[in-house]
Amino acid sequence: MNKDNTTEQMKKLIPKPYKKRRYYILSEFQRHNSPNDIWVCFFDDIYDLTNLIQTNRHLPEVEPIIQAAGTDITSWFDLKTREPRTYVNAEGYEQFYIPHGKYLHLDIKNDPLAIPWWKNQ
DSSP states (O other): OOHHHHHHHHHHHSOOOOOOOSOOOHHHHHTOEETTEEEEEETTEEEEOHHHHHHTTTSGGGHHHHHTTTSBOGGGBOTTTOSBOEEEOTTSOEEEOOTTOOOTTGGGGGOTTOOOTTTOO
């Protein structure tokens, strides 16, 4: 395979630029459900996480986000604080509620300078 063919194949994987709109219909949102084109919804807003996932593709913490592409992930967050949901385990320690697995940026909560993806609009 030559370099030109490889470049053309890579271009096909990158989603085409789109015009941001105020509203999207459900079927349009749900089409963005692959590792190369990831949109998620939470708190009634739609977020394009494609660049975030591509930048961090080497990390296992992107897998839950990839699996949730094209869906609403509001259930991952506390409705009042808009932070990742937590619970108190049997030993009395607070832990993240992550039924789909640990996802990207949960560990940066202790870093005051870092901005997690769910706050970086």
